[in-house]
C-alpha cells in the first residue's frame with residue numbers, strides 16, 4: 001500500500017463551492033504532456049476550442065469540429081489525475097436545441113472522461129443549461145466576449161465598457177446561474193462590470209481579460225508561456241518559450257550541418273558478444 005493515498009480528482013461541485021474562498025486557478029490544456037505538467041498547479045484545465053486557432057491555424061474558433069475537441073479532451077484526461085477537466089462544446093454542436101446539446105455533450109463526457117463541459121452564451125442558453133444539468137451534465141457557462149459569435153460581434157471586442165451594455169450582460173449572468181451552471185467564464189470584460197457580476201451571482205466567476213475582481217482566473221497556456229505570436233493586453237507572458245524553442249532548433253540545425261551532432265555520447269557502439277562490454281573501434 002502506498003504511504004499517501006492519491007489525491008482525488010476535483011469535480012464540478014468542488015469548483016462551485018469555491019465561491020468566496022481561495023481564487024480558482026485554471027489554464028487551458030490541449031495535450032497529454034502539457035496536461036501532466038499543469039495538473040498539480042490548477043483546479044481545472046479547460047480543453048478550450050481556442051485550440052483551433054492556437055494549434056490548428058484556424059482564423060477563429062467557428063470551424064472547430066466536435067471530433068477534434070473529443071480527441072484533445074481524451075488526451076488531457078489521460079495526461080492528468082487531479083484537476084477537473086472541462087471540455088468546450090464547439091460552435092454548432094449545442095445551439096440548435098437542448099436535445100442536440102445533450103446528445104453531443106453526453107458524447108463528449110463518455111468519450112473523453114471529462115468532468116464537465118463549457119458552452120458560450122447567456123440568457124439564450126439558459127434553457128439548454130437547465131436541460132443538461134438536470135440530466136447529469138455539469139455546465140460551465142461563458143459570457144462577455146464569446147469568440148464563437150465573432151461574426152455577429154464583427155471582431156473580438158471587449159464587453160461592458162459602456163454602462164449602457166451592463167444590464168443585458170448582468171441579466172445573462174443571472175440567467176445562467178439560475179439555470180444551474182456551476183461556474184462562468186467572464187471574457188474580455190470591463191473591470192467594474194466583472195466586479196458587479198462577481199458580487200451578484202452565487203457561482204464562481206473565472207476571468208480572462210476581466211480583471212482581478214473575478215473569483216478565479218484562466219489563461220491560454222500557449223499565450224502565458226510566450227508561444228503565441230500576438231497576445232491580447234490581458235495576457236502576462238510568464239515565460240519566453242517561443243524564443244527558447246527557436247534558439248534550440250537553430251542550434252540543432254547548425255550542429256547537424258557541422259556534423260557535431262550526434263556526438264559519441266549519442267551513438268550506439270558494437271557490443272562484444274562474450275563480455276557484453278562495448279567493443280573498441282579500430283582507430
Ligand code: KIV
Nearest residue numbers: 028048049050185208
Ligand atoms: O477556448 C478557450 O480557450 C476559452 C478560454 C479563452 C476561456 O474559452
